[in-house]
Amino acid sequence: MASVAFLGLGVMGYPMAGHLKNKGGHDVTVYNRTTEKAQKWAAQHGGAFAPTPAEAAEGKDFVFACVGNDDDLREVTTGAKGAFSSMKKGAIFIDNTTASAEVARELDAAAKAGGFHFLDAPVSGGQAGAENGILTVMVGGEQDAFERARPVIDSFARMVGLMGPAGAGQLTKMINQICIAGLVQGLAEGIHFGKQAGLDIEKVVDVISKGAAGSWQMENRHKTMNAGKYDFGFAVDWMRKDLGICLEEADRNGAKLPVTALVDQFYKDVQGMGGKRWDTSSLLARLEK
Amino acid sequence: MASVAFLGLGVMGYPMAGHLKNKGGHDVTVYNRTTEKAQKWAAQHGGAFAPTPAEAAEGKDFVFACVGNDDDLREVTTGAKGAFSSMKKGAIFIDNTTASAEVARELDAAAKAGGFHFLDAPVSGGQAGAENGILTVMVGGEQDAFERARPVIDSFARMVGLMGPAGAGQLTKMINQICIAGLVQGLAEGIHFGKQAGLDIEKVVDVISKGAAGSWQMENRHKTMNAGKYDFGFAVDWMRKDLGICLEEADRNGAKLPVTALVDQFYKDVQGMGGKRWDTSSLLARLEK
Numbered sequence: 001m002a003s004v005a006f007l008g009l010g011v012m013g014y015p016m017a018g019h020l021k022n023k024g025g026h027d028v029t030v031y032n033r034t035t036e037k038a039q040k041w042a043a044q045h046g047g048a049f050a051p052t053p054a055e056a057a058e059g060k061d062f063v064f065a066c067v068g069n070d071d072d073l074r075e076v077t078t079g080a081k082g083a084f085s086s087m088k089k090g091a092i093f094i095d096n097t098t099a100s101a102e103v104a105r106e107l108d109a110a111a112k113a114g115g116f117h118f119l120d121a122p123v124s125g126g127q128a129g130a131e132n133g134i135l136t137v138m139v140g141g142e143q144d145a146f147e148r149a150r151p152v153i154d155s156f157a158r159m160v161g162l163m164g165p166a167g168a169g170q171l172t173k174m175i176n177q178i179c180i181a182g183l184v185q186g187l188a189e190g191i192h193f194g195k196q197a198g199l200d201i202e203k204v205v206d207v208i209s210k211g212a213a214g215s216w217q218m219e220n221r222h223k224t225m226n227a228g229k230y231d232f233g234f235a236v237d238w239m240r241k242d243l244g245i246c247l248e249e250a251d252r253n254g255a256k257l258p259v260t261a262l263v264d265q266f267y268k269d270v271q272g273m274g275g276k277r278w279d280t281s282s283l284l285a286r287l288e289k
Numbered sequence: 290m291a292s293v294a295f296l297g298l299g300v301m302g303y304p305m306a307g308h309l310k311n312k313g314g315h316d317v318t319v320y321n322r323t324t325e326k327a328q329k330w331a332a333q334h335g336g337a338f339a340p341t342p343a344e345a346a347e348g349k350d351f352v353f354a355c356v357g358n359d360d361d362l363r364e365v366t367t368g369a370k371g372a373f374s375s376m377k378k379g380a381i382f383i384d385n386t387t388a389s390a391e392v393a394r395e396l397d398a399a400a401k402a403g404g405f406h407f408l409d410a411p412v413s414g415g416q417a418g419a420e421n422g423i424l425t426v427m428v429g430g431e432q433d434a435f436e437r438a439r440p441v442i443d444s445f446a447r448m449v450g451l452m453g454p455a456g457a458g459q460l461t462k463m464i465n466q467i468c469i470a471g472l473v474q475g476l477a478e479g480i481h482f483g484k485q486a487g488l489d490i491e492k493v494v495d496v497i498s499k500g501a502a503g504s505w506q507m508e509n510r511h512k513t514m515n516a517g518k519y520d521f522g523f524a525v526d527w528m529r530k531d532l533g534i535c536l537e538e539a540d541r542n543g544a545k546l547p548v549t550a551l552v553d554q555f556y557k558d559v560q561g562m563g564g565k566r567w568d569t570s571s572l573l574a575r576l577e578k
Binding site for chain 2: 124125136138159168171172176178179183184185187190191192196197200204206208210212217218234260262
């Protein structure tokens with residue numbers, strides 16, 4: 001049992017902090033920008049809440065964060081009243097935000113200077129994965145800190161992997177999103193074509209999903225796509241944030257991502273159709289427009 | 290045990306005809322444009338060969354074809370010395386060629402006029418699937434003819450589905466190829482990005498392949514892609530033929546396939562790099578160029 005802080009109680013963070021408390025059995029203090037949600041969490045789970053990241057993090061063995069983007073992350077770490085001002089020597093900061101590799105490296109350096117550790121540890125598995133405590137966690141950082149943090153991370157994860165040095169967790173998450181972008185657009189084009197051709201999509205998927213065209217997305221999303229229901233998973237606004245991070249990093253490392261860039265623009269179209277909160281499979285709605 | 294003819298002994302047809310003879314136990318007569326290959330097949334499998342499609346098909350219960358394209362298919366069916374001139378009343382012609390839905394409907398009408406049946410039945414699973422007799426077969430046509438042909442088709446198939454009326458088998462195969470086009474490009478961009486970022490691709494795939502980015506292609510092709518080996522599967526020339534069929538049909542049925550059309554052009558680039566016989570995952574080679 002460790003002393004833990006969790007910063008950021010969004011749709012992901014709220015249940016993740018809950019698993020640290022209930023499944024992991026840890027002593028958890030939470031912080032959230034709007035204090036009401038932190039109070040609600042503390043009342044529900046019997047934990048503590050703090051009014052600032054610095055107060056939440058003080059004296060803790062592990063400090064987790066799951067916030068919106070690079071700027072939010074800088075605010076809760078190196079900002080005024082940020083957690084980095086009060087981290088205990090030797091403690092570990094574990095960032096579950098999907099953010100840039102750059103901010104991960106920057107915070108890793110700041111943590112080293114402060115005598116504690118930083119792990120970038122973005123997750124995949126969505127809200128359902130967070131609620132069920134079965135997320136995949138892609139970690140960047142040093143082996144020793146990873147080994148110490150792993151049993152704690154396990155409270156909300158099904159798969160935890162050390163991918164390389166600081167930033168490698170974020171880079172792995174980017175690959176995940178790049179693969180999904182092309183894959184979902186291909187699937188959307190296939191289903192769109194099948195509907196135009198008058199085929200029974202269920203029957204088609206039944207026959208082709210076990211072969212070379214098969215994917216998690218085909219198995220798990222074809223029914224809602226065929227029904228035109230786009231409220232079942234990761235939202236377009238968040239996907240655009242993630243793809244923006246991928247495309248910026250590609251500018252830096254020289255990778256060419258033509259379809260990823262195109263699909264990012266397609267998601268922009270979906271936003272324009274009122275689909276900011278539709279799920280990523282709504283690329284089909286754009287084709288049908 | 291039925292009397293069967295098989296027209297076209299390419300990398301797919303040769304082993305498929307073999308399974309009809311050896312696994313199905315049928316009486317098989319083969320035809321091939323270059324007679325030497327038909328003689329070789331007959332010597333190897335103890336079957337018969339005929340010098341023309343008409344002579345091969347005469348009096349047979351089931352006549353299969355697996356040839357290159359629409360024109361080849363017309364030649365062996367309604368062309369001079371084509372099989373349709375000698376088909377027995379009530380017999381069934383099963384076309385395993387990947388062809389247009391248009392030619393399927395045209396040959397279905399011609400077969401009806403001649404008093405026999407036509408099934409369009411393109412396959413997926415590639416050369417390995419043909420050699421191991423575990424193809425997926427997507428069938429268009431009438432229920433009765435399908436039911437009669439199915440046990441014979443089973444000789445080389447793991448999954449056989451009736452997708453709808455004449456042409457529906459071809460349309461289903463098109464959906465399969467459309468899904469693969471976007472998916473493989475997304476995967477190629479992901480692996481390309483990962484290599485540029487200096488990540489261990491094996492480790493990345495190990496972590497992300499079970500989640501929302503996972504696919505048959507990721508599981509089965511990432512190793513050869515990462516190694517830059519593109520001699521492991523369906524060739525670029527054939528994929529371009531198939532995507533051409535998809536794009537033409539989409540022009541007819543009004544489906545919009547922006548990424549499929551783009552990936553078709555990417556494969557054109559790969560052909561220009563000398564990759565006509567490379568496999569479809571060579572989209573990665575184009576990104577790395």
